[in-house]
Amino acid sequence: MSQIIPAARDDFAMWRLCALSPIAYLTLGLFGWAVVAGFVPPPPAYLTGEELQAHFTENQTRIRIGLLMALICQGFYMPFCAVISRLMQTIEGPRGPLSLIEVMGGVMTVWVGLASIVMWLTASFRPEARSPEIIQMLYDCGWFIFDTTFIVTALQFVAIAVCFLKDPRTEPLIPNWLCWFTLVVATMFVPLFLVALFTTGPFAWHGLIN
Numbered sequence: 704m705s706q707i708i709p710a711a712r713d714d715f716a717m718w719r720l721c722a723l724s725p726i727a728y729l730t731l732g733l734f735g736w737a738v739v740a741g742f743v744p745p746p747p748a749y750l751t752g753e754e755l756q757a758h759f760t761e762n763q764t765r766i767r768i769g770l771l772m773a774l775i776c777q778g779f780y781m782p783f784c785a786v787i788s789r790l791m792q793t794i795e796g797p798r799g800p801l802s803l804i805e806v807m808g809g810v811m812t813v814w815v816g817l818a819s820i821v822m823w824l825t826a827s828f829r830p831e832a833r834s835p836e837i838i839q840m841l842y843d844c845g846w847f848i849f850d851t852t853f854i855v856t857a858l859q860f861v862a863i864a865v866c867f868l869k870d871p872r873t874e875p876l877i878p879n880w881l882c883w884f885t886l887v888v889a890t891m892f893v894p895l896f897l898v899a900l901f902t903t904g905p906f907a908w909h910g911l912i913n
Contacts, residue, residue: 721782728779735772736820739765746842747909748902752835755842759830766827770820777816784809784859790876791866801866808859815856819849846908851899853892860889 737743746758784806791802822845826838864885867877897906905912
């Protein structure tokens with residue numbers, strides 16, 4: 704028994720550490736991307752290649768620092784997804800598909816963040832030596848990866864909500880209202896498809912809705 708208890712304590716400490724990992728993802732990473740790099744609001748979709756080149760050249764240092772901060776923090780989403788997946792297994796069992804969908808969605812969400820940030824980081828690297836067309840293509844591609852691939856995160860949210868709605872306990876681990884809210888959030892991703900059709904207005908990636 705003396706050998707089992709310390710292991711259990713270590714496991715609980717690791718669970719708490721993984722559960723706290725989104726703090727870095729949502730604070731330092733978001734601050735770097737949104738504030739330091741200046742991606743909220745982002746440079747509009749209607750900018751010409753020359754205008755984007757000037758933007759990345761004039762703000763090169765802060766854009767690269769901010770994007771590097773966001774890039775480092777993307778991975779902190781995975782430990783949290785692992786914890787959620789294990790909690791879901793306590794409800795649906797080890798053979799259930801929902802916990803697997805959740806963890807796969809978490810990994811893919813991290814990939815989406817990494818790929819889009821690398822595109823923008825590449826656009827900010829030696830912008831004065833690249834053609835405006837290349838910078839514009841990298842910038843556009845980053846947003847298409849970031850926005851139009853939302854389905855991997857939406858399916859992750861749906862799997863989480865459905866699983867915890869099935870919790871048979873009298874007092875469920877996750878309140879039902881939060882599960883339904885998660886489903887609503889998943890549907891709110893759908894307009895992101897429209898970023899490929901608009902360079903102005905509320906459905907462009909810099910628009911009010913998207």
